[in-house]
Amino acid sequence: MRLSVRHSTLYQFDAPMRFVTQSHRLTPASNGCQKVIDWQVSAEGAEFGASFxxxxxxxxxxxxxxxxxxxxTVVVEGTVETSSGDGILRGHREIVSPLVYLEATHATQPNRAMLDLxxxxxxxxxxxxxxxxxLAGAVADAIAYTPGATTPQTTAAEALELGQxxxxxxxxxxxxxxxxxxLPARYVTGYLWTEGGGETAEASHAWAEIHVGRLGWIGFDPANRCCPDERYIRLGSGRDARxxxxxxxxxxxxxxxALDVSVVVAQQ
Incomplete structure (x- = not known):
């Protein structure tokens, strides 16, 4: 599947800033399930430094x-050729040990209710x-997809208690x-193409990857009760959303x- 992305992020300031510096994780890596055909990130008047x-x-x-x-206005535009890998992250080059992802952050710290689940x-x-x-199925059952029910600062424990x-x-x-x-686990950001068939998802999307023995990293998307397939573009990862x-x-x-984000993912 060939997917095109246009992702625009507009920042408007109450008072003019003397300068702004940003770190971007906005360019996907090619791997066994996605090949970047073309991709660019731009912002009028901005200077882009070296990448690594x-x-x-x-x-x-x-x-x-x-x-x-x-x-x-930071604008991302690009095209990616995707294929399904049954959720398995294949051919992704990294040197960090999976054991790094056994440490919880503030957002992912489990409480008693989570341990019981x-x-x-x-x-x-x-x-x-x-x-x-x-575990992915349990999360999907315990937290109903409800836009606006939480904020970016909501923790996992709070969302589970809320049930939304x-x-x-x-x-x-x-x-x-x-x-x-x-089980080592990490947070993944990316894009999801949908046909409007009722999936509970947004074009700008997030899911989790869990490291499972020799299979390596496997993606799980509880919001859609599936593993990532050719509809997904993987952008970046970390221990949590921050x-x-x-x-x-x-x-x-x-x-x-003030922040305004617009994402359009289309099939070519």
Whole structure:
């Protein structure tokens, strides 16, 4: 499947900033399930620094805009050829040990209720792959996909208690349960193409990957009760949503900012 992406992020500041610096994780890596045909990231008036590939195999680049800065629009445009790998991340070059992803963050710290759900889900499971699938199913059952029910600051424990959330909450909760079950797990950002057939998903999407023995990293998307297939473009990863964020930045100046994001994923 060939997918095209246009992803626009608009920042508007209450007062002009003296300068803005951002770190971008906005360019997907080619692997066994996706091949980048063309891709570019742009922002009018911005200077882009050198790029590098981090230990997790993600391409990181920097962008700086000298002030006064009243607004910034970061535009991502590209085309990717995708195929289904049954959720298995194949041919992705990284040097970080999976054991790094056994450490929970604030967003993925399990509480008693989550440990009870883990025990209920994996009881009688036949090996780590079966445990991973059962945990993903348990998250899908426990948290109803409800846009607007949570915020970017909501933790996995809070989303589970609420019983509602979005893809970020599903991913955080699955990561927490997997780590509690001694399975390395991480947060993944990317894009999802849908036909409008009723899937509970957004074009800009997130899911979790769990490391399962010799199979390596396997993606699980509880929001859609599936493993990533040819409809998905994998962008980047981290221990949680904050670490995996496509854009992270700092600015110098006073006042607040407003953010508007638009994502269009189409099949060519």
């Amino acid at each position: 590939v981090d230990g997790a195999g993600d391409l990181i680049s920097t962008m700086t805009l000298q002030g006064p800065v009243e607004r910034i 883990r025990d209920l889900a994996v009881g009688g499971a036949d090996g780590p792959l079966d445990r991973a699938h059962r 959330g979005v893809c970020q909450d599903h991913a955080h909760t699955l990561i927490a349960l997997a780590i509690a079950a001694e 670490e995996a964020a496509p854009i992270r930045g700092v600015s110098r100046g006073g006042g607040g900012e």
